[in-house]
Amino acid sequence: MRVEKSSSSISRVRCVVHNCYYNDHNNSCLANSIEIQPPDARDTEATDCATFVNSTGR
Numbered sequence: 001m002r003v004e005k006s007s008s009s010i011s012r013v014r015c016v017v018h019n020c021y022y023n024d025h026n027n028s029c030l031a032n033s034i035e036i037q038p039p040d041a042r043d044t045e046a047t048d049c050a051t052f053v054n055s056t057g058r
């Protein structure tokens, strides 16, 4: 689900995924909202941002 891109970053979220369409390249996210998946994650490695959109392959 594509969300709108905001002019201000989400506070209290640090994201270093610089190839994401929503990343401001300063470790912040400009998406209006984010969703983290999956519901049954058991560790850090299994937890991902479902809002991610590849900035080079959209």
Ligand code: SF4
Pocket: 015, 016, 017, 020, 021, 022, 023, 024, 028, 029, 030, 031, 034, 049, 050, 051, 052, 053
């Ligand atoms: S949408 Fe997710 S992966 Fe992309 S910058 Fe925001 S928090 Fe990071």
